[in-house]
Amino acid sequence: MTMNTSKVFFLCSIIVLLISLILIVSIWRLKKHVSLMEMWKSFKVSSEAPPGLPVHMSSNLRTISYFDYNTLKKATGNFQPKNELGSGGFGPVYQGRLDDDRRIAVKQLCLGKSGQGETEFLSEVRMLSSIQHKNLVCLVGCCSAGSQRLLVYEFMENRSLDRFLFDNNEVFLNWKLRFKIILGIARGLQYLHEDSNVRIVHRDIKASNILLDERFQPKISDFGLARLFPEGEAYLSAQLAGTLGYTAPEYALKGELSEKADIYSFGVLILEIISSRTNTDLTLPHRMQYLPEYAWKLYDNSMIIELVDPRLKADGIEEADVLPVCQVALLCLQPSPSSRPSMSEVVSMLTSKAKQIPSPNKPAFMDRKIEINMDVILPFSLESMSESSSLSPPSDSLLNTQELCGQISIVKSAD
Ligand SMILES: Nc1ncnc2c1ncn2[C@@H]1O[C@H](COP(=O)(O)OP(=O)(O)OP(=O)(O)O)[C@@H](O)[C@H]1O
Numbered sequence: 001m002t003m004n005t006s007k008v009f010f011l012c013s014i015i016v017l018l019i020s021l022i023l024i025v026s027i028w029r030l031k032k033h034v035s036l037m038e039m040w041k042s043f044k045v046s047s048e049a050p051p052g053l054p055v056h057m058s059s060n061l062r063t064i065s066y067f068d069y070n071t072l073k074k075a076t077g078n079f080q081p082k083n084e085l086g087s088g089g090f091g092p093v094y095q096g097r098l099d100d101d102r103r104i105a106v107k108q109l110c111l112g113k114s115g116q117g118e119t120e121f122l123s124e125v126r127m128l129s130s131i132q133h134k135n136l137v138c139l140v141g142c143c144s145a146g147s148q149r150l151l152v153y154e155f156m157e158n159r160s161l162d163r164f165l166f167d168n169n170e171v172f173l174n175w176k177l178r179f180k181i182i183l184g185i186a187r188g189l190q191y192l193h194e195d196s197n198v199r200i201v202h203r204d205i206k207a208s209n210i211l212l213d214e215r216f217q218p219k220i221s222d223f224g225l226a227r228l229f230p231e232g233e234a235y236l237s238a239q240l241a242g243t244l245g246y247t248a249p250e251y252a253l254k255g256e257l258s259e260k261a262d263i264y265s266f267g268v269l270i271l272e273i274i275s276s277r278t279n280t281d282l283t284l285p286h287r288m289q290y291l292p293e294y295a296w297k298l299y300d301n302s303m304i305i306e307l308v309d310p311r312l313k314a315d316g317i318e319e320a321d322v323l324p325v326c327q328v329a330l331l332c333l334q335p336s337p338s339s340r341p342s343m344s345e346v347v348s349m350l351t352s353k354a355k356q357i358p359s360p361n362k363p364a365f366m367d368r369k370i371e372i373n374m375d376v377i378l379p380f381s382l383e384s385m386s387e388s389s390s391l392s393p394p395s396d397s398l399l400n401t402q403e404l405c406g407q408i409s410i411v412k413s414a415d
């Protein structure tokens with residue numbers, strides 16, 4: 001009898017202990033969730049956002065983890081320089097490993113006095129927690145502790161596309177891989193523009209923002225500059241953002257922003273993927289310096305094979321293989337946004353063999369001899385644009401202004 005009572009007592013104690021443990025863990029998890037929600041609620045739509053936007057989209061929230069700073073410090077070996085993967089306009093990115101062995105990439109945002117960085121942080125969390133696609137990078141979680149703002153992504157084995165295109169990388173991307181990358185980016189953009197529950201313009205499509213997994217599946221990254229849009233509208237942006245050389249003329253000139261600005265950048269990116277060169281390279285002979293201009297001249301003279309990376313040519317690639325893709329790129333670069341195809345049309349042109357691709361007209365940024373109207377150009381903040389690596393060293397801001405002006409004047413001629 002006494003034996004039975006003590007057994008029951010023992011069992012009851014275990015059950016009470018287990019229940020308490022479950023309660024403690026749940027409260028702890030809830031606290032984390034609440035702090036993420038609080039951070040989320042603190043997000044105010046910036047004055048730049050177009051009217052009519054949902055102020056918050058908590059109903060669309062995908063679950064992301066909220067990390068404490070020490071966890072990320074441990075995962076990255078105290079943010080050791082040897083773990084640094086690279087550094088962009090918003091701060092360094094470190095590789096790391098969590099206790100459960102998951103590999104991660106941690107972006108440590110530098111917060112500016114003006115709040116620069118904070119907006120990008122919240123924008124990235126907001127966008128990436130409400131959308132999901134195999135061609136968009138996956139945000140694992142975030143951390144906001146004191147002045148620290150950290151974004152935690154799944155680690156991409158092959159890092160970013162620019163390393164393979166421009167860095168004399170020993171790994172050669174054959175045409176099959178390049179085409180797969182082009183199509184994957186197109187599908188990611190189609191999802192952003194047309195298929196996700198909100199309409200999103202990325203605003204910074206470029207080679208370094210395309211990450212590649214172990215099978216070279218492309219994933220669009222960096223949503224810090226992305227903007228949400230009400231259906232079927234363009235809007236005027238007071239602050240120019242993006243990267244020189246990829247910027248659509250109507251956006252650079254007039255601040256007119258719509259998904260067609262992404263489509264323009266995508267056109268530039270396709271040409272870079274085909275040629276393995278940056279969009280602007282002032283070390284080349286004059287006629288070759290601006291990639292869209294050079295590509296058009298070659299296309300117009302039925303010599304587009306000249307644009308192709310010599311390693312691809314040595315690999316047996318022929319004009320017939322790349323011509324349709326070049327045509328799609330040039331269609332994306334049309335001066336007027338309305339004459340550029342939508343991303344679903346791009347995907348359909350890239351995938352359907354039977355489909356006739358329309359002949360492109362002369363793209364934007366063509367005639368550098370037209371006069372520059374400085375009044376039109378100078379109101380835009382050039383500092384807000386992160387510079388394309390090919391224009392570096394851009395320490396002299398006047399040089400950049402002239403560079404941009406040189407290109408903008410060309411747009412005016414095309415209008
Ligand atoms: N999830 C990731 N997995 C692996 N490497 C990554 C990941 N995210 C970023 N990187 C690496 O870190 C580098 C820096 O990225 P970051 O986005 O900060 O800079 P960027 O793209 O060069 O410039 P920008 O600030 O204009 O986007 C990238 O070029 C890439 O090589």
Ligand SMILES: [Mg+2]
Binds near residue numbers: 088208221222
């Ligand atoms: Mg980036």
